[in-house]
Amino acid sequence: MKSKSFKYLWIGQSFADIGDVLYIVALISLLYSSTGSPFYLAFLPFAITFARFISGIFAPILINRLNLKSLLVSSQVIKTVLLLLLSLYVYMQIEAMSPFIVITFAFTISFFDGWANPARDAMLPRLVSSKELVRANSFLASVDQIIQLGGWAFGGILVAAISGSYVIWLTLLLYFVSTLMMFGIIDETQHEISKDKEKAFWYVLKEGWAIIWRNPSLRNIHVMLFIESIAHVVWIAAILYVFVYEVLQESEKWWGYINVSFFVGLFIGGVVGMKFSTMIEKHMTKTIIMTSFVVSVMPFLFGVNSNAWMALIISAMFGLFEQIKGISLQTGIQQSTSADMLPKVYAAQSALTAITFGLSTLFFGYISEHYNIRVVFILAGILLVMSAIYALKNKNSLEMKKVA
Template sequence: MKQKVSFRFLWMGQSFANLGDVFYIVGLVAILYMESGSAFYVAVLPFLNTFGRFAGGIASPILFSAFSLKRVLACSQILKTILLVMLCSIYIGTNVSVVFVFACIVFIAFLDGFASPAMTAMVPRLVEYDEIVRANSFLSVVTETIQLGGWAVGGLLVALFNGPSILWITCVLFILSSIMMALLQDPVHNTSNQKNTKAFISQLTKGWKLIWFSPLYRTIHILLLLEVMASVVWIAAILYVFVAEVLQVSEAWWGYINTTFFIGLLIGGIGCSKLFRFVEHHTRTLFLLSSIGVCAVTVWFGLNYVPWIALFLSILVGILGQIKSITIDSILQKRSSTEDLPILYGAQGALLSLSFGVSSLLFGAMTEWKGAPIAFMAAGSILGLAAIIGWINKKNLPKNID
């Protein structure tokens, strides 16, 4: 790797931040419910998080044109830490206003809205060209391992302590992440000299123009948009209803399905890491087959009434989804210029956050009115449409990325 030490700082900093984000959500849920006693306030949390990320994605091109990725990463993590310390400090000796908590949620999500694309765009700057697939696979395995264990540990910590205590632990993790981000070196120096308002405004639309006018980017993002719309069937509200009303088992099975899904993600990430040369040589084929596979498995899951089969299918969805995600990131990182990649990821983050938020409401209403199986059938239909579009436009996708 051309920047081995910096890549180590990147994945360590990302790991501390990801674990902190899990604890942060767990702690906030406990605080909101303790302060308000309302399930509605808890349900507002993902909406505010989505809104903040969308706003951050919209603003990201201006930041990427004015500052280096390292500075964006370090400053965003430091600001997240400061906001969280403020929230924890104000909580001591008094009750926190729910409005203040909501404001902190939005601002922290806003910072994540441009930190996440910056982190992903940093990968090809720190690793050799032929190591990008392996690096993405490694980062995916680390992330999913943290997700798999973080929620369980977070729940245990809440049971042993309380919400504010978990947030103080999150502060420590955010501080460690900030240090890691400050230590990494960005080999690409920002040479932008955009000074006037018109130039800044043009930066806001640059990512969207890149997506629309490039056949490769347009095809990938149309498929991503459809897949994110369909992915909302796996959120807690819909999956919980499916477990209770269709599988007719205890709510513990909701946790089992989530766990097996993350196990599938891990298997997919490890497989891509071990077979990264195969992934590089058969990128388009793997992408199209995984798209078709996710569609078929989602429909099968919606038609299934057997709990143990549901666990097997959730593993398959995780494996196929991870393969698709790694191939998409690797294509974008290998086919995009160093300057365009952060802006491209920023626009992507805004687009997908908005899509996920709107789709969550629509699929939630569909589940309420028509039932969870219909929601899964609708998701499968959308994924089928994505697979068809991908197949029709396969000429826009590279056969390989070696």
Template sequence: MSKFNNEMSFRFLWIGQMLANLGDVLYTVSLTTMVYKVTKSVTFMSFVPFVITITALISGVLAPLIIDKYKLKSILFYSQFGKTIFLFALCLLALHIRTEFLWLLYLLIAFISFLDGWASPARNALVPSLIKEEKLIKANSFLAISDQITQLIAWPIGSLLLVLWGGPIILWFTFTFFVISSILMFLITNQTVSEKREKTSKLVAIKEGWQIIWNSKQLRTISVMNVIETLANGVWVAAILFIYVEQALHKTEVWWGFINAAFFGGMFIGGLLVYRYSQVLERRLGQTIMWSSLCLTTLTFLFGMTSLAWFALVVSFLYGLPQMARDVAEVTVIQKNAREELLAKVYSARGTLIYGSFGISSLVLGYITEHYGVQITFLVATTLFLISFLIALLNRRDLIYPVISKNTKGKVG
């Protein structure tokens, strides 16, 4: 019965997350274009992801306190339900959006993002409690494939609906998906992780995830790479890609969707390959992370320098392959490095690093795009990716052959 409950809960988890991701894409598409049409400013467009990431950063810092107090399933449900309520208010605001109401729009975005900062570590930490350890890579790749199928469908459809119907109607679609996702999160009924936790001070609770990352040379190296690559990944935010399609490719909004769909198509194929060769990846997690970084460096440069739309599509597709392999490898390394009861705290610490870096990146790269052009922005991103690869190369022994620590379940690499 426990096995059956875990299997059903896993289905509710991935279907609910898939619908939430679908809503998140449509939400991003509609908000980004609405802000641009009202302000005609790339900086104001970039402020959307900035608000999202900064509030998610604050949420990530406080997440360990919530994780100590509530079950992971409860965190997932209440965060998604809260996001649904705030999105409903955003839908009403979008009907009469004007420049003087932008502060309220950013405030609602901040509330949604704040709750999302609790959901992400809870979801990733819940997976190992529902899935046997030997099946973790397959489970992670399956969830990743589901995410990419959703993104693959959502970006072209979202951009097309944007042209046909406009942003406010798309937000109501997002609201529907959020409602269904909330129901599915509520239906998760079982987790094998013990809910008994030792009482600790608030400061200790916040520090636990950070200490695990710092004490593991492998996680420390990966985290430094994450920060640098997240600074580079700001080049892929919707606002900058919107300008890239307009200025570099000289195409319409529909191509904005095509570019994103090609990327997620590559992620989907990458997910299938990871799923098929999970046993090979299991033995080469560190190598996968290091060499994927070099591939991303090359592809970012090629994408940023081209003015050919078809070539941009091809490169965008290829970009998704190493990105998927790297993502699955990183998630699996983290799950294997920390005890299950502390896993959510590790994810919240990692999320704080990523959100903070991305918030800075979205503003800085948005400013560079507006004042120096989109190709300069991609050159900056390429340089950052190259630095990340060099760090991996210099620390390859720690990355590939990690030392077992008291928090490590087993040797991974």
């Protein structure tokens, strides 16, 4: 992991991720100040998720024509230009902002951001050795969680201190630095553009999905990811807030504490993944199965619990084992897929998880509004048990076999 290109990748992506958090916090503040409407605050994350879904569908077309570095750089350059335009709009229209225009900017930025994560994840095996893959995935996961853990809190403090419009300008600076870092990446893998005219538009769009379906390891991993994307909706802010208020009967500060404990668990899981990377790689399938069963118990425990302190512990434990499982699944995908097909697999995965999570948010929101909030966590536990049983039943085909 001493590769300069790997350092440019994680530092550049980290600056971009910090910027993503900060400008969204700023937009939430600006939208609420401008409209006073909770609807726009709820619609903003939906628009962002939907944009990433659309981006994930069409990403294979770009992957087929551009190398991964070009994709990363162009994504970040376009995001930077769009954020500059948004900054200028907010500066000129601070007293009369149109929520539609602001959300449209957020949608468009998220659309181009949808190229970045598949490209980053697919580039990783090219920049580190196969022996360092688990360690590198663990490191990136830890960095991601540090950003998520501190980004929202830091963003809130910044918005309160200097206002949302200035935070957007700060994000613009972070995006600019990120772009410079992306230019420093050297990817020596040759990018071959297919000259086969029979590979029509729709063929390219479905290529990643076809690879997932043909490879038993990839297919089983993505069945698990599909089920888990539905179950993980229970940890969104809206549902947790209701649980804290109705079941734990605590103030909203405990909602924040539970979120922090979850991210602390994720961070510790990333550290554990780095520390025991060799063992995890050696026993990849066993690790996936074991952590799947442990994770499946957590929503049940959380849902039936009424003690706030115990909720913190359960949330942290969920984050820890979920992170180790996620690192194992991530490494499994990278080891099961050839370098040229990996970006298309990640693009399909991004689209799958985005639309699944988005639709499941509406479903669980309906359940939580019309039934006891504990039911939501019980349903999530049942789904995760199904995922764990599926992994156990298909443990032989979870063994990683690289495909062309």
